Amino acid sequence: MQHNGFKSSNRIVQWIEYRLPIFSFLDQQVGTQYQAPKNLNYLWNFGSLAGIALIIQIVTGIVLAMHYVPHGDMAFDSVERIMRDVNYGWLIRYIHANGASMFFAAVYIHIFRGLYYGSYKFPRELLWMLGLVIFVLMMATAFMGYVLPWGQMSYWAATVITNLFSAIPWAGQSLTEWLWGGFVVGTPTLTRFYSLHYLIPFVIAGLVILHIWALHVHKSNNPLGVEVKGPKDTIAFHPYYTIKDLFSLGIFLAIFGFWVFYFPNYLGHPDNYIPANPLQTPPHIVPEWYLLPFYAILRAIPSKLGGVIAMGASLAILFLVPWLDTSRIRSGTFRPIFKQFYWLLVADVLVLGYVGSQPPEGIFIHLGRIATAYYFVHFLLILPIVGWLERPKPIPSSISESEAGTTQEASGRSETGT
Ligand code: HEM
Structure with a gap:
């Protein structure tokens, strides 16, 4: 039987396909009929890894939810019970906790891949922005998840972050109390965080479908940044990229297993094994590693409202990158000046992360302010100016031409359409 170019001799597949053409759909989207650029490197594997990390988080999260009790008096003990008494509860919990780190690691590499190869440029701006909405929702989900074990870090992180809303002029305090469901962080706060922590990953899953839909309209960018010109x-995609994705999945799971089985608590904070105590503030309140750069930006501004605005702006600015980057050339490979600033930005974000992990005193105050200022300078000044002034290297006219070594001077609108 042949349907929409899809062939199968399996009677069950034929029966389903005739009534619901799901097999031909998958064949067109991730199968033999989906044609992808032939030169994608391993950095293009991180999207599928992020997708698998999301599935792992949802599956382990649902099992944890069967045993977790969202109540201020019982949450901490219920997590301890999962660790000690529930069959393989320790494994499920460690996979979920370290899975969040693996998920963020995959997504950070995915984002920085996009920044280097100009994947955000025309016609993939909306794809990029959908990715950023996913990223913001991931941060909210991870933050609320960290509150659930109701340890000292959970409690005080919730207090610090929800208090940020009190910086909003006039309505701030009422808004914060409305968020808390009381006059301090307590059980009502915990139950709403639990509810949202369960819900948002499914919203993310829906957005991932839109993200991939948008990706499949114009297909992937590639390391050369030139559009596909023909067959x-x-x-x-199948079997070439499916097998390549499976290979990277093997490596990803090996690294994941390394954390889960050898250093399950390394990325966590020991204070979170102390039950929440509203009467005792821990000496240093630090978020998980993946939130540290944004935490550093939040603390870089001496006023609470200013910090909140700066942190919001550091995320908002990423939505404008497709328009702030004025270069006609997509890929950083052909942009000698851009390339150097790109690595400076990577270093800057690492510095921000380090500063976020340190107490806000002495040298770290200055370092945090300089790194924050540079972050904004990169996007608001360097990106547009370098795009205007830089003389790119000759780009190949197509992917197959590049193998033959033919290049052309970068010209006009043809490559990025901008
Ligand atoms: C749950 C999180 C995410 C999942 C599951 C996901 C999934 C994917 C997949 C499967 C691809 C195609 C394979 C690849 O290019 O790696 C892709 C491409 C892409 N994603 Fe994501 N993504 C996520 C988050 C993000 C974020 C946070 C951003 C940006 C801020 C983003 C921006 C992009 C862009 C620009 C492309 C096209 C890349 C290119 O063709 O060069 N994604 N995504």
């Missing part, structure tokens, strides 16, 4: 530039 000579592509190969079938």
